Amino acid sequence: MFQIEFENQEKVVGIDLGTTNSLVAWMNLTKPEVIVGEDGDKLVPSVVSIASDGQIIVGNAARQELIDHPERSIYSVKRLMGRGVEDVQEELKLFPFRIAAGSESVIRVVLGEKTFTPPEVSALILRQLRKNAEEALGATVSKCVITVPAYFNDAQRQATRDAGRIAGLEVLRLVNEPTAAALAYGLDKRKEGIIAVYDLGGGTFDISILKLQDGIFEVLATNGDTHLGGDDIDNRLLRIALEDVKSEWGEDLSASGEAVQTLRRDVIRAKEALSFAPVVTIEFDWHGKAYRREITRELFESLITDIVDRTLGPCRDCMRDAGVTPEQIDEVVLVGGSTRIPMVRSAVEVLFRAKPHTELNPDEVVALGAAVQAGILSGTVENQLLLDVTPLSLGIEMYGGVVSKIIHRNSTIPASAGETFTTGVDGQTNVLIHVVQGERELAKDNRSLARFDLKGIDPMPAGYARVEVRFLIDANGILNVTARDARTGKEQSVDVKPSYGLTDEQVEAMIEASIDHAEDDYNAAQVAGARVDADAILAATDKAKRTDAWVELSDEERQKITDAMNRLQLAYHSDDHHLIQAQIDVLNEVTHALAENMMNTAVRGALKGTHV
Amino acid sequence: MSPTCWNCGKPAPSRFCAECRALQPPASDYFAFFEIPRALAPDLKDLEKRFYALSRQLHPDLFSRKSAREQEYSLESTAILNDAYRVLKDPVARTLYVLKQEGFDVGEQSTKDVPPELLEEVFELNMALEELRMGDEDARPQLEAARARFRKMRDELDADLQRQFAGWDASQRAETLAAVRALLNRRKYITNLIDKASHVPDRV
Known part of the structure; x- marks a missing residue:
């Protein structure tokens, strides 16, 4: 009976899966809070290393591995999420990714003896965050909200969701990072106004303009660059240092992974200190x-001027799309470690003619917002609602390679569009639809999302078939396609061939593979969770024993409860969560009468207080 | 909306079943969805208020702990809500929607056929553009004058449209809609001319 208050209390956490650092946060009653990891740090560097014995090292510990065993380590994997090998040629020049052969549609990186897809590597980071959360909260964590750059396309979003699934997490929602930041700042803030969120992270840049009205955060427009961030600044300093070393020492270190990683760490230190x-x-x-x-x-600023300038174009476009002028913007929020750079701050201040908010730690604000969204989804945060938009237009390739846009960028999501397709040849039984994302006129200049094959059309003369296809972008910004025969009303089967990324079957296989590994963690988390429940019911029973309700019970009932409490305390220190749970259930059972008595007492008390 | 609730079977539920509070499948007509009469000039402030209020009732965020079926209806309903709001708040998209709902054909209009009364204007515009392209900067003021004239035409058209909108909202006469459609076509043509006159070729 006492358990009722503990049910439905499964924690949903908010995760910022960043290019450089990742964080996990939760709603501690009414306030979002970042969870501290076992190493005492809130930031988990997004670095993964696989030791020769197969042990997986994530975070701060992996940072040292990155220097000692660069061939077994990887960082900035977010840059590879949802992308094809031809997309990342620039990255490969600057980052020590080792791409395995046969990576055409899904990239595989080599770490030691094995290869991993980017979602699998991200899943390892997520598992670490999950573990940190479970240890800190003493409860199983199986549901989460993960943030993504607002400008992420469909494939990049799917890859992020796949990473969550591989890590054994149900991803309740993908939230755009700048929007999450606005949520974190929006708590107890102004009733209405226009907010600009400038988010310059490790590898991505986003700008979003939102309208806030009575707790509704409506994104008006978003823009960005998924290839722009602090990493680019680091690379610039790194190149200079490597050239210096080459001329001073007569030694080219650029081929030595260990040397490059050490130097990278040192230039990052210098960069951070320069702020x-x-x-x-x-x-x-x-x-x-x-x-x-x-x-x-001064020198540093001259080196990065063009990088900072590259963020300003998207900002202007975003204001134009949102239909606002700089004067109309009430608040500017800065997100991402790179916004600590004074030059970035002053550029933002000049552009928006407003002093940006910096009260919240720019490294933590996205995770805090993700926790707020987790709270909204689990019902603990009321009155706040996020209405986000899709960053890129969705189109279909028409005859001649031209794109017909069906859902325009900056449309509030969920958004949908219907199109009717027909056959072009007598007796044709399938229609192939190529869906792309982007703003360009020709399909080949946009991002190919997928090819949808409408199959099983009844053979009839050309142009007679009528297949109604519904394209729906859900609240995660991910496309769903359904089709039906307009003549029969019958559902039409749609075969999806994603252009990039994993098929459902591949994700399933990865989930299977990770389960073996997960068992130990899972058990530990279950035990921790059961102990929390045990603590709660024992405390509640103890408290009840000090009330009149206890006195009203029979001797026999009181004895039963005492016995059950003792047995639960014994089970408590076992490593068997089933046993703990079983004893909780017993105690719960025998305290029914006690709980009822307490309720009656409470009702009597309440009635006494009223004037009937 | 269906005549009975899918969940409890009680008759004639609205958006939410009065009996069991389950979310019902959405209405597909945009005006019906917003529970406002079909109109060419609806109250936009009221529309925005309804949009926020409906978002608060229907958004998928509020259904993550509900049944799969209600989650699906929430997603469907919110998609229609957003699509409808996008169309209804935009005067051109809204008018095209009403025309379509009232049975008018609103397929792609050809912008190649020059309305006779604009023939001379279009001819002069093309001349000026051609001269500029050839490097004759003297044509620039001409072009600016043309652009200003087209803008004025569009403003007049918009005023005319507003009157017709009010007329149809009051009386729902089909002839008014036919006039609206003609004005809209003309407006589209003039908008194209403004675009054309705004993309002045660079100096050679």
């Missing part, structure tokens, strides 16, 4: 040699 000091020194020690280089903020 607070006018001049810093890059300090790189390598096999007894020392490289020192002073960098002034």
Whole structure:
């Protein structure tokens, strides 16, 4: 009976799966809170390393591995999510990704002896976050909200959702990062206004403009660049340092993974320090040699001017699409570690003519917002609602390779469009639809999403068949396609061939493969969860024993309860969550009468207080 | 909307069953969905208020702990809500929607056929554009004057449309809709001309 209050309390966590760092947060009663990991850090570096014995290392510990065993480690995997090998040629020049052969439609990276798809690597990061959350909250965590860059396309979103599934998490919602940030800031804030969120992270840039009205966050427009971020700044400093070293030492270190990773760490340190000091020194020690280089903020700013400028075009486009002028923007929110750079802050201030908010830690604000969204979905946060948009137009390839747009970018999601298709040849029994995402006129210049094969059309003369296809972009920004025969009203089968990414079967296989590994973690989490429940019911029973309701029970009833409490306390220290749960159930059963007595007492008390 | 609730079988439910509060499949007509009369000039402030209120009732975020069927209806309903709001708040999209619902053919209009009364204007515009392309900067003021004239025409058309909208909303006469359709075609043509006159070729 006492259990009622603990039911439906499964925690839904919010996860910021970042290019550089990842975080997990939850709603602690009414306030979102980032969860601290076992190493005492809130940020989990998005670095994964596989030791030679197969042990998986994630986060801070993997950062050292990245230097000691670069061939067994990977970082910035988010850059590869939902992309084909031809998309990432630029990345491959700058990042030490080792791509396996046969990676045409799904990239596979080599880590030690094995190959992994990007969603599998991301799943390893998610598992670590999940573990951190389960240990901190003492409960099983199986549901989550994950944030994605607003400008992520369908394939990148699907890849993120796949990563969640592989990690054994039910992804209740994908939320756009800037929108999540607005949610985090929106708590107890103004009643209405226009908010711009500028999000410059490790690898992606997003700008979103929202209208806030009585708790509804309506995204008016979004824009961005999925290839722009702090990584680009690091690469620039790294290149300079490598050239310096080459001319000073007469040694080209760029082929040594270990040296490059050490130097990368050192230039990042210098970059971060430059946000607070006018001049810093890059300090790189390598096999007894020392490289020192002073960098002034002035030089640094001249190096990154074009990177900062590249964010401004999307900002202007976004304002135009939202139909607002800089004067109309009431609040500007900064998100992402790169917004600590003074030059970025002043560029934003000049553009929007408003002093940006920096109260919340730009590294944490997205995760905090994800936790708020988790709260909305689990019903603990009321009155707030997010209305997001799709960042890219959805179109179908028409005759001649031209695109016909059916859902325009910046449409509020869920959004849908219906199209009727017919056959072009007598007796034709299937129709192939090529769906693309992007703003360009020709299909080949846009992002290919998938080919949908409408099959099983009754053979008839050309142009007679009528297949109604419904394209629906759901609240995650992911496309769903259904079709029906307009003449018979019967559902038509649709075969989906995604252009990039994993098929459902591949994801299933990966989930299977990860389950073996997951068993230990799972059991530990179950035990932790059961103990939390046990604590709660024991405490509630203890409290009840100090009330009149306890006195009203018979001796026999009181004895039963005491016995059940003792047995539960014994089971508590076993590692068997089934046993703990069984004893909880027993105690729950025998406390029925006690709980009822308490309720009656409460009702009597309440009645006494009223004037009948 | 269906005559009986899918969940409890009680008769004639509206958006939510009065009996069991289950969400019902959505109405497909945009005006019916918003529970407002079909109109060419609806109250936009009221429309926005309804949009927010309906979002608060129907959004998938509020159904994540409900049955799969209700989740599906929530997704369907919210998609229609968003599609409907997008169309109804935009004057051109809204008018085309009403025309279609009232049985008018609103297929792709050819913009190649020049309305006779604009023949001379279009001829002059093309001349000016051609001269600019050839490097004759003297044609620039001409072009700007043309653009200003077209803008004025469009403003007049819009005023005319507003009057027709009010007329149809009051009386629902088919002739008014025919006039609206003609005005809309003309407006589309003039908008194209404005675009054309705005994309001035660069100096050679």
